[in-house]
Amino acid sequence: MPVQIEGSQAVARAVAACRPGVICAYPISPQTHIVEGLSALVKSGELPGCEFVNVESEFAAMSTAIGASAVGARAYTATASQGLLFMVEAVYNASGLGLPIVMTVANRAIGAPINIWNDHSDTMSQRDSGWLQLYAETNQEAADLHVQAFRIAEQISLPVMVCMDGFILTHAMEVVEVPTPEQVARFLPPFHPRQVVDPDDPVSIGAMVGPEAFTEVRYLAHHRQMEALEVIPRVADEFREVFGRDSGGLVRPYRCDDAETVVIALGSVLGTLKDVVDERRARGERIGVLGITSFRPFPRDQVRDVLWNASRFISLEKAFSVGIGGIVSSQVRASLIGHPITNSTVVAGLGGRPITKASLHAMLDRSARDELEYLEFLDLDRALVQREIARTRVGTRSGPAAENMLRDLGAVRSTPH
Amino acid sequence: MADEQTTLPPDDPVRFYQVGSFAVGNRLQPLDLRTVQAAQDRPNALTCGHRACQGCGEALGARYALDAAVRATDGRLVSVNATGCLEVFSTPFPETSWRIAWLHSLFGNAPAVATGMAAGLRALGKSDVRVVAQGGDGGTVDIGFGCLSGMFERNDDVLYICYDNEAYMNTGVQRSGATPPAARTQTTQAVGPEPGNVFGQGKDVPRIAMAHEIPYVATATVADLHDLEGKVNTAMGIRGARYLHILVPCPLGWGSASKDTIAVARAATQCGLFPVFEARDGEVVASTPIRRLTPVDDYLRMQKRFAHLFAPARRDDVIDRLQAMADRNIRRYGLLEEAAR
Numbered sequence: 001m002p003v004q005i006e007g008s009q010a011v012a013r014a015v016a017a018c019r020p021g022v023i024c025a026y027p028i029s030p031q032t033h034i035v036e037g038l039s040a041l042v043k044s045g046e047l048p049g050c051e052f053v054n055v056e057s058e059f060a061a062m063s064t065a066i067g068a069s070a071v072g073a074r075a076y077t078a079t080a081s082q083g084l085l086f087m088v089e090a091v092y093n094a095s096g097l098g099l100p101i102v103m104t105v106a107n108r109a110i111g112a113p114i115n116i117w118n119d120h121s122d123t124m125s126q127r128d129s130g131w132l133q134l135y136a137e138t139n140q141e142a143a144d145l146h147v148q149a150f151r152i153a154e155q156i157s158l159p160v161m162v163c164m165d166g167f168i169l170t171h172a173m174e175v176v177e178v179p180t181p182e183q184v185a186r187f188l189p190p191f192h193p194r195q196v197v198d199p200d201d202p203v204s205i206g207a208m209v210g211p212e213a214f215t216e217v218r219y220l221a222h223h224r225q226m227e228a229l230e231v232i233p234r235v236a237d238e239f240r241e242v243f244g245r246d247s248g249g250l251v252r253p254y255r256c257d258d259a260e261t262v263v264i265a266l267g268s269v270l271g272t273l274k275d276v277v278d279e280r281r282a283r284g285e286r287i288g289v290l291g292i293t294s295f296r297p298f299p300r301d302q303v304r305d306v307l308w309n310a311s312r313f314i315s316l317e318k319a320f321s322v323g324i325g326g327i328v329s330s331q332v333r334a335s336l337i338g339h340p341i342t343n344s345t346v347v348a349g350l351g352g353r354p355i356t357k358a359s360l361h362a363m364l365d366r367s368a369r370d371e372l373e374y375l376e377f378l379d380l381d382r383a384l385v386q387r388e389i390a391r392t393r394v395g396t397r398s399g400p401a402a403e404n405m406l407r408d409l410g411a412v413r414s415t416p417h
Numbered sequence: 418m419a420d421e422q423t424t425l426p427p428d429d430p431v432r433f434y435q436v437g438s439f440a441v442g443n444r445l446q447p448l449d450l451r452t453v454q455a456a457q458d459r460p461n462a463l464t465c466g467h468r469a470c471q472g473c474g475e476a477l478g479a480r481y482a483l484d485a486a487v488r489a490t491d492g493r494l495v496s497v498n499a500t501g502c503l504e505v506f507s508t509p510f511p512e513t514s515w516r517i518a519w520l521h522s523l524f525g526n527a528p529a530v531a532t533g534m535a536a537g538l539r540a541l542g543k544s545d546v547r548v549v550a551q552g553g554d555g556g557t558v559d560i561g562f563g564c565l566s567g568m569f570e571r572n573d574d575v576l577y578i579c580y581d582n583e584a585y586m587n588t589g590v591q592r593s594g595a596t597p598p599a600a601r602t603q604t605t606q607a608v609g610p611e612p613g614n615v616f617g618q619g620k621d622v623p624r625i626a627m628a629h630e631i632p633y634v635a636t637a638t639v640a641d642l643h644d645l646e647g648k649v650n651t652a653m654g655i656r657g658a659r660y661l662h663i664l665v666p667c668p669l670g671w672g673s674a675s676k677d678t679i680a681v682a683r684a685a686t687q688c689g690l691f692p693v694f695e696a697r698d699g700e701v702v703a704s705t706p707i708r709r710l711t712p713v714d715d716y717l718r719m720q721k722r723f724a725h726l727f728a729p730a731r732r733d734d735v736i737d738r739l740q741a742m743a744d745r746n747i748r749r750y751g752l753l754e755e756a757a758r
Contacts, residue, residue, distance in 0.1 A: 021540030022533060051536035055529065056567030063526035063564065067533025070520050071495060073540045075533070093522050197495045197518045197534065199546055206498075206521030207508035 002177050007139040007169040010176040011104060011162075012037025014143040017184040018102075018150045021073030021191075022051045024061040028083040029116050030166035031106035035078055058083040062090035062103075069099040070205065072196040074150065076101070080166055081108035084122045088129070095130030095221065097206060098194065100153035102146065103131075106166040107267065107318070109351040113402040117352020118166040120266065120318035123295075124327050130221050132160040132228055133296040134248065135266040139164075139174045144247035145293075147179050148235050150188055155231055156224050157194045163295075165268040167352070179243065187242045225297040232294050250299035253306045255281060256288030261367065262307055264290045264332060265316040269348070269355050273316065276360045285368070292328070300335040307332070312342040314367060316360075316378075318349045325375040348378035384408055443643075452643050453484045460487040460516065467514035468506040472675025474639045474665030474682065475503055475580040479551065481639075482578055482663065485646040487517060489653035490547045495538075497531045499552030499561055500524035502587040503580060525560035527552045528568035531575040539574075547653060548574065554581040554595035558620045562594075565622075569629035569658045576652045576659045579622065582667035590670040594620035597690070598742075599735050600722045602670070607725040616738060623696075626660040630699035633659040637693060639666070640683035644705065648695065664691045672721020684716035689743035692750040704750040713740045 005013075012034050015023075023042065025035035042052040051068075055061045058079050065075040079087065084105055094101050105123050109115040123133055134149060136142035142164040149160040164170060195205060209217055229250065236248040254274050256262055263273055270291045280287050290306050290313075292299070307313055315329035324330075326345030333343065346363055349355045359379050366372050384405055391398040398404070443455045453459055462483035469476035487494055495518040498504045504521045507514040522530045531550035538546050552561055557579040568575055584602045585591040591604040598616040601607040605614040626634045632655050637645040645663060652659040666673055666681040673681045685691035688711050694704035713736065717723040726732045747753055 022536045024533070049540055049542070051540045053532060053536050054571070055532070056563055056570070059526060060529040060532075060564050060567055063522060063529035064533035064536065066522050066526075067497065067520075067530035067535075068537035068540070069533075070530070071534045071537040071541065071543075071546075073537030075537070089523055090526060097522070197520050199493050199495060199518050202516060202518040204508050204510075204513035204515050204519045204521075207510035207513060208505060209510050213510070 002175045004173055005139075005176050005178065006033065007142055007164065007172050007174065007176075008033030008106075009037045010139050010143040010178050011146060011164070011170075012041065013178045014146045015076055015102075015104075016041045016047055017179050017181045018076075018147060018188055019047070019074065019181070019184075020050060020076040022053065022065065022068035022075045024053050024055050024064040024068075024075070024077040026055050026058050026061045026077075026079070026083065028058070028080050030108060030118075030170045031078045031080040031083070031104065033170060034104055034106070058087040059090055062087040062094060062101075065101045065103075066090060066094050066097065066099055069094070069101050069193070070097070070195075070197045072191065072193045072198070074154075074191045075099075076103070078104035078106065080106040081110055081116075081122045084126060085110065088126070091126060091129050091131065094159045098157045099159060100150075100157050100191075100193075101159040102149045102153055103159065103161050104146070105161050105163045106170045107163055108166040115351040116166075118168050118318070119350045119352070120163070121350075123161060123163045124319040126161070127296055127327070130158070130225075131296065132158060132225065132294070134160065134162050134294055135292065136162065136164040136169060137252065137268060137270045137291055137293075139169055139172060140176050140245070141247045142169055143176055143178055144239065144243065144245070147184055147188060148232075148239055148248045151235050152228060152231055154191050155235075156228050158221075158224055158228070163267065168268045177243075177245070183243055187239060229294075229297050229299060229301075248293060250292075250294045251302045251306065252291035252293055254289040254291065256290060256306050256310070258286055259288030259310055260286045261312045261314065261364075262288050262290050262310045263314045263316055263364075264292065264328060266292050266295060266328065267318070269316065269318070272355060272357060273360065276357050276364070279357075279361075280364065287364070295328070298331050298335075303332055303335040304339070307336060307341065308339070310341065312367070314364075314372070315343065315345045316355075317345060317347055320345070320347045344372040344374055344376060346372075346376045346378050353379065453488050453646050454481060454642070460484045460492070462487050462515065462517045463507060464514050464516055466512065468509060469502070470669055470675070472668040472678045473502075473506075474667060474678045475553065475582060476506070477642075477678070478580050478639045478645065478663045478665045479503055481642050481645050482551075482649050482661070483517060483549065485649035486547075486549050486576065486653055489650045493546045494518070494549060495534055495546060496520070496549045496551065497522065497527050497534060499527035499550075499556030500587075501553040501556050503551065503553065505587055524556055526564055527556060527561055528575065528577055529564040531577065532568050532571070532573045535574045547576070549576045549578065551578045551580065553586070554579060554583060555585045555593045557581075558594040558622045562622075566625075566629065569626060569631050569660070572631060572657045574656050574658070576649075576661065578661045578663060580663050580665045582665050582670060584667070584670050586667050586670045595622070597739075599726060599739060601725060602722070612725040613723070623660065623662045627696045627699045627701075629658070631658040631660060632656075632698060634662075634696040635660075635694065636662045636664070636691070638664040638682040638686055638691060640679050640686060641693070641705070644693070651695075670722070672724070673719050677719060681716070681719050684711065684719060687711045688713045688716045689747040689752055690716060690739070692746040692752060694750050701750060704752055706754060707747070707752045710753065713743050
């Protein structure tokens, strides 16, 4: 039954429907509402047999999930931004040990300067962590992806991050069909771990591996992600059969069939992009959008197929690799080796800056005139940057850059709450 | 084995000196008090073939501790191990010395992994399976300390064992928060006007554990292995967070003779520098009295890490401060009171 519900609450109920054995919780905005929702469900007795552990840090949250998963319990946690970075050592450990933990990341910028709003810097920093990464476009998809994530994780014995845009999705009230426990029971089998710490069959897990086998162990991690490229669409198909709606999968092309220009993006900005594309299509422009749901594993074949007849792609990215530029675009180019195609990276929405239709139209107008550079920053206030650069050229003690620029603006545009 | 119990005269002033120590001959103990290691069917949780150094106190302490835990739980036990010597010398894959279910995750997260194991086992309806976490002093008092305190504060059903050899030995003897003042390590070298480690407040984790008012905190050494086994047995009879801090001399890092590991551990207790006690719910309930009080000199002289206190000139100023630490322990834990136990 469709209900009007906050994104975080929808995710909490979807996770609860998957009957996790252990939930590890540590607060960080904008993820907190999810674990609050789960806390209430456990406390009220709606999740019998589920252990809700209030840990002392994100590092402990992931470590507790590792312990729970290792003894064979279905384990879940959620985090964002600094919290994800604080647990990084355990994030890599969970995937290295092959433990099928599911974690929500409510995507948020990384400081300094500290910023609580949305971009993808946090999860993009973990693209090489060995976790699968699925990006939700809507709250419906966010809820659905969690159900699929447990299924995928447990099938291939690797952990899965479900990435949903902080505030934009987590705090948005939308109509969502929340997966029910009855539906999930028909879709998600009980967790049968490939390996388990068990006194009845004692094994050693997490031993030291030297040069003689380390390459092979790491190769296997890659191999399993490549297998996931087949598992993810199959799971999405089965999901459709049980739940009657499309969610998940590898890529989500929109009006790409005859497109000359394809804009590529991840997450909630796809909605705005589709509106913009509809408006430009109405004017006769051959343009489409390619949403990438599975960023890890990266669906090279599917991306190549969508882009094969296009002459240009623009990668709209909510994060970038400082010192070179686009992250998603480099992976897309790797999918198109030998195929000539013009491309640009447009970095947008950093630290919660709104990505408006007006700005996207202006950017696409310039693209249509062939004026787009290889790397651009949408709505960059060049004058503000130039003033700070000028300050650093005069004298050696120009002061803290972020605070200087806020002073130049005359007012803080937004305040933390 | 004989079925009949041998009863000992309670006030017999003569002890059993046949092993040259104060140890009571195991064969004279009642069956249920005999040491686990003496049983033909001892679990050998950490079995032979591992790569610890000769005279390693940690390997000895771990085998006794885990064997006692296995016996106390009838084998219903899983374990997690912090990164460190114990982890490295026991599992150079594909070999493993562990005959129990064993997981190594990271250096600083063993208490949190143990929390997750205990929670997962409860969720699976396997609360009969108990969890033991183990780490060295670096993994416990320094890098894993946040997770340890969190586990204590939530009173999670975990026995955490710290094997304290008073420095980072696995990486080549660097100072930890458990390194005693004046001790030489590779990062507190015996050079300059104040050689060795600084005099700080130290990080007395048994007392910090007691401040969490967890049900059971105890210290032990490899000099009294029967006492160590007894404390593990007691700990496994209790639910909730428990902490056992075991002094395990490291011949490599301490510069002591491999054959002297037990003697060095005993010397640490007999001068008062390492108090052996038990605490329940934050209160000390028992301590092991010093049998033959010795000055700290006797303990320090057995170890090259303190050699700079005796040559080229004796540093009475430093030795007196170490003696004051020992004297404070003797007062605090009543180590010279005959009725302490």
